[in-house]
Amino acid sequence: MTAPPAAPVRRVGFYAGTFDPVTTGHLDVIERGARLVDRLVIGVARNPRKNPLMPVEERIACVEDALPAIRSRTGAEIVVVAFHSLLVEAVRANGAALIIRGLRALSDFDYEIQMSSMNRKLDSGIETVFLMASERTQFISSSLVKEIASYGGDISELVTPATRERLLARLAARQGATPTL
Template sequence: MTRLTGLYPGTFDPLTLGHIDIIKRAVKLVDTLLVGVAVNAGKGPLFDLDERVDMVREALDGIDSEARAQIKVVPFDGLLMHFAEQNGCQVIIRGLRAVSDFEYEFQMVGMNSFLNEEVETVFLMADARYQAIASRLVKEIAKLGGDIDDFVPPSVARRLLAKVGRG
């Protein structure tokens, strides 16, 4: 039986409870899940790549012991499909929060299928509790003095508050 490797890519600046929800559900579908932390300098991340990788690893510590899949947090730069191919991924996992997410993701699936039609994309709908959570909004709330405890794990909250001068 072929082992299935999935890839859940993102900038994770910062990792939110919505991301963790998708990861916890994705590990039910694959044998190995790569959480690909993208460089994505175009988005102007608040945290550098090493900080984001460490943040994701810390927040996910222990989750793979409850899951049937092994979780690996891996940084990457460049084309998503090249990264998926280099790591033997057969499935790309994407989370959807709203219709606007779907429109963007629909275009990405079309382009990715032109690059490699053997790699499938699977969409997981965000749990209703997390549909409004977006990393950019969490950063803004933190910068403006709001409470972010309902949006990110405690380890991420500490790092984010320190980064914006509230830690």
């Protein structure tokens, strides 16, 4: 009698961030990360200490708007969830065992290695994989995108059109003006 075939192992990754707003740099990491796993969970952090411009539901919508193209190019299952917990708790709750993190510069590495070590201390069964930002996106950060947009600068190559519209509307509402699209 032969044993039944073993169920295939599903590799589930978790990519977390505030995504305020989601940038083309984030989307690059999402696409590259999706190629490494069978299922990628994008965790949008509810972190009031970061004082996000957009509410979590809107940040989720911005990520979701960009996913159809990435799904079609990678064939990966990608889902977006909100979380308000320790990262390792969110990773566990979503059935993942791999944290995907993007690195832009050496300064990112210093912070990320500390976080990776702490996450490993909290749960030694969760691994962290670092993806270096591509040359075309390594200078992009959500903070810089918001600052450029707040001064009327062109962010069209830094975010998707849908994210640009939402971000400009939020900035205009904060400043009490009509958005310039």
